[in-house]
Amino acid sequence: MKFEVTILGSSSATPIFNRNPTSQALNVNERLYLIDCGEGTQQQMLRFDIKSSRIDHIFISHLHGDHYLGLIGLLSSMHLNGRKKALQLFGPTHLKEIIDIQLKYSETTLQFPLEFVATNAQKAEVIVNNNDIIVETIPLDHRIECCGFIFREKKRLRKLIKEKLEELNIPVEYYTALKRGSDYTSANGVVYKNETLTVDSNVPKAYAYCSDTIYNEQYFNQISNVTLLYHEATFLNDMLDRAKETHHTTALQAAQIALKTNAKRLLIGHFSARYKTLNELLDEARSVFPLTELAIEGKTFNIE
Amino acid sequence: MKFEVTILGSSSATPIFNRNPTSQALNVNERLYLIDCGEGTQQQMLRFDIKSSRIDHIFISHLHGDHYLGLIGLLSSMHLNGRKKALQLFGPTHLKEIIDIQLKYSETTLQFPLEFVATNAQKAEVIVNNNDIIVETIPLDHRIECCGFIFREKKRLRKLIKEKLEELNIPVEYYTALKRGSDYTSANGVVYKNETLTVDSNVPKAYAYCSDTIYNEQYFNQISNVTLLYHEATFLNDMLDRAKETHHTTALQAAQIALKTNAKRLLIGHFSARYKTLNELLDEARSVFPLTELAIEGKTFNIE
Incomplete structure (x- = not known):
C-alpha cells in the first residue's frame, strides 16, 4: 500500500522567495490527505501535479495564516471545477466561521458537501478511521490552540x-x-x-506531523516509534530563546525529540525566512539524529 | 513623475499553472498603490522585487477570492516585518469583517494602523486626493458589488x-x-x-482599472480619454454567452470599450484558465483596438 508524503510548502509565516508556507499531501493507498494549506497551496499542487479531486480529507493544525490561508481558495477552486463529492475538513472550531463568512460575502454556495469536524486541542482524539488508516490529533503547545496529526496504517490481516x-x-x-x-x-x-x-503482517507504519509547537514532552508518548516524524524546526539552536518566545522548536530540539521518541526517520520543516539556505539546519539536526531530511518542496518521502 | 503599473497576477478565479490571480502595483512618483490582491500576491511581490514597505494604499475591487485572498497574508507579513506606518485600505464594507475575524482567531494585533475606507458600489467617489494623484471609484456591473478605480495625476503647475x-x-x-x-x-x-x-503643463495622465464587469455603458463616461485602460477580458468573444452569464467581458468587448471611450492604450487581463496561451485574446482585441497589450505577470507598463 502506498504511504508517502509530498511537501508542498515548508516556510514559516514570513514569506520568502522560493519557499511556500506549510502544506503537505499524504498519499495513503492513492487517496490524498492534505495537511495544512498555507497561501499558494493550490498553485503548488498544480506545480507538483497533485490532483485536488483525489483529496477527500483536509487537516488544518491551527489558525495562523501560514497554515490555512490557502484553504478558502482551494475550496472555491474545487467548487468552480465542478466537485460534487463530499470533503471532510478537520480544524479548530473557528475555522468554520472564517470559511462561512468568506463564502457568504462572495455569494458562493459550494456545490459539494463540506463536512467540518472541529478538533480539540485539549485531548488526543481519533478523527478518521477507514479501511486504510486511523488519524488521531496530537495536542501541541503553541501560542494559540494547535493540533498535530498522526496517521497510522490499519493493522493488516495475517x-x-x-x-x-x-x-x-x-x-x-x-x-x-x-x-x-x-x-x-x-x-x-x-x-x-x-x-x-x-x-503476522508487517508492523503498521505511522506518520506523525508536529507543527507548530514549543519543545514539550506532553506529546512524546503519543508519537513514539513512528516510521517518519515530521517536526517543525523553525530556528537553529542559537536562537533557542526566540524559539521559546514564539513557541517554536529548533532543529536540534527536533532531532532530540526524534531520538527520545524512537522515530525511524525525521523530516524537518517550517523554516524561518532568515535562513536563505537550509544546510545548517540539516547539519544541526543530523548531529543528534543522523536519519534526518529537509522538507524540500516537491520532494516525496516514502513512509517505510 | 513616474507613473507605471506592474502586473503581479492576471488570471481569473480558477487557478492555472504559471498565472496568478489578479493584482497590480501602480507606481506613482515612487509610492506604490496596490490594486487587488489575489492569493499569492506577496510571493509575486518577492519575485518581481515590489517592496511592501513602499505601499501605503491598497484597493480591493470586490470580494471574489481571486481579487483579495492574498490580502490577509500580506497584512500579516507587513506586521511580522515590523511595519509601523499607517496603511489605507479601500474595499467593500464586509472586507473589514473578514480581516478582523482572521486577525482575531490568530490572536494578531497589527502593529501598524490599518485605516479602512469602505467603497460604495452605487456611486463614483473620490477616495484619495494627495499631492500626486486623485483616485476615484468606478462602479462596475458584476455578480456582486464591485468597484474599479481610476487614478488621475494631479494637474501640474505651468x-x-x-x-x-x-x-x-x-x-x-x-x-x-x-x-x-x-x-x-x-x-x-x-x-x-x-x-x-x-x-501649460502636460495633460494629466490617467489609469483606469476595470475588473470585474459585464459590458455596461454606465461607466464609459467616467473612463473616457484615459492614457491607459486596464479592462478585464476573461473570454474570447465566441464565449459571449458565458461572459454575460458570469458578468464578465470578452476581449472583443474590452477593445470596443477602449475605442468608444477613446483610451490611448488598452491592457487586457483576468484571463480564464481555459486559455493556456493568450495570443488569441490579444489578436481578437487588436482587431478592433490595435494598441492593446496583454497584462503579463512581471511586465511594467508606462502610463504616458
Missing part, C-alpha cells in the same frame, strides 16, 4: 504460509478465517494452530 | 519659458506666482501676460 496450506490441502474457503487468526481443524480432527499456518 | 524670463530679467522670487498663472508687471509698469511667459 499472511498465509501458502506452501503449508497446500501441503495440508486446506480448502480455500478457510483462508479468510485463517487470515483473521483462527486455528484449523482438519476432517480427521487434528487441530493446527494459526501461528503454524500464518505469519 | 512650465516657465526660462529664456524669456531671463531676457526680461524677471526676479526669481516671481517664478512661483508665474507657475500658478499670474501675469508679470515690470518695474516700469509693463504687463506681461502669463501665457507669454509660461506654457
Whole structure:
C-alpha cells in the first residue's frame, strides 16, 4: 500500500522567495490527505501535479495564516471545477466561521458537501478511521490552540504460509478465517494452530506531523516509534530563546525529540525566512539524529 | 513623475499553472498603490522585487477570492516585518469583517494602523486626493458589488519659458506666482501676460482599472480619454454567452470599450484558465483596438 508524503510548502509565516508556507499531501493507498494549506497551496499542487479531486480529507493544525490561508481558495477552486463529492475538513472550531463568512460575502454556495469536524486541542482524539488508516490529533503547545496529526496504517490481516496450506490441502474457503487468526481443524480432527499456518503482517507504519509547537514532552508518548516524524524546526539552536518566545522548536530540539521518541526517520520543516539556505539546519539536526531530511518542496518521502 | 503599473497576477478565479490571480502595483512618483490582491500576491511581490514597505494604499475591487485572498497574508507579513506606518485600505464594507475575524482567531494585533475606507458600489467617489494623484471609484456591473478605480495625476503647475524670463530679467522670487498663472508687471509698469511667459503643463495622465464587469455603458463616461485602460477580458468573444452569464467581458468587448471611450492604450487581463496561451485574446482585441497589450505577470507598463 502506498504511504508517502509530498511537501508542498515548508516556510514559516514570513514569506520568502522560493519557499511556500506549510502544506503537505499524504498519499495513503492513492487517496490524498492534505495537511495544512498555507497561501499558494493550490498553485503548488498544480506545480507538483497533485490532483485536488483525489483529496477527500483536509487537516488544518491551527489558525495562523501560514497554515490555512490557502484553504478558502482551494475550496472555491474545487467548487468552480465542478466537485460534487463530499470533503471532510478537520480544524479548530473557528475555522468554520472564517470559511462561512468568506463564502457568504462572495455569494458562493459550494456545490459539494463540506463536512467540518472541529478538533480539540485539549485531548488526543481519533478523527478518521477507514479501511486504510486511523488519524488521531496530537495536542501541541503553541501560542494559540494547535493540533498535530498522526496517521497510522490499519493493522493488516495475517499472511498465509501458502506452501503449508497446500501441503495440508486446506480448502480455500478457510483462508479468510485463517487470515483473521483462527486455528484449523482438519476432517480427521487434528487441530493446527494459526501461528503454524500464518505469519503476522508487517508492523503498521505511522506518520506523525508536529507543527507548530514549543519543545514539550506532553506529546512524546503519543508519537513514539513512528516510521517518519515530521517536526517543525523553525530556528537553529542559537536562537533557542526566540524559539521559546514564539513557541517554536529548533532543529536540534527536533532531532532530540526524534531520538527520545524512537522515530525511524525525521523530516524537518517550517523554516524561518532568515535562513536563505537550509544546510545548517540539516547539519544541526543530523548531529543528534543522523536519519534526518529537509522538507524540500516537491520532494516525496516514502513512509517505510 | 513616474507613473507605471506592474502586473503581479492576471488570471481569473480558477487557478492555472504559471498565472496568478489578479493584482497590480501602480507606481506613482515612487509610492506604490496596490490594486487587488489575489492569493499569492506577496510571493509575486518577492519575485518581481515590489517592496511592501513602499505601499501605503491598497484597493480591493470586490470580494471574489481571486481579487483579495492574498490580502490577509500580506497584512500579516507587513506586521511580522515590523511595519509601523499607517496603511489605507479601500474595499467593500464586509472586507473589514473578514480581516478582523482572521486577525482575531490568530490572536494578531497589527502593529501598524490599518485605516479602512469602505467603497460604495452605487456611486463614483473620490477616495484619495494627495499631492500626486486623485483616485476615484468606478462602479462596475458584476455578480456582486464591485468597484474599479481610476487614478488621475494631479494637474501640474505651468512650465516657465526660462529664456524669456531671463531676457526680461524677471526676479526669481516671481517664478512661483508665474507657475500658478499670474501675469508679470515690470518695474516700469509693463504687463506681461502669463501665457507669454509660461506654457501649460502636460495633460494629466490617467489609469483606469476595470475588473470585474459585464459590458455596461454606465461607466464609459467616467473612463473616457484615459492614457491607459486596464479592462478585464476573461473570454474570447465566441464565449459571449458565458461572459454575460458570469458578468464578465470578452476581449472583443474590452477593445470596443477602449475605442468608444477613446483610451490611448488598452491592457487586457483576468484571463480564464481555459486559455493556456493568450495570443488569441490579444489578436481578437487588436482587431478592433490595435494598441492593446496583454497584462503579463512581471511586465511594467508606462502610463504616458
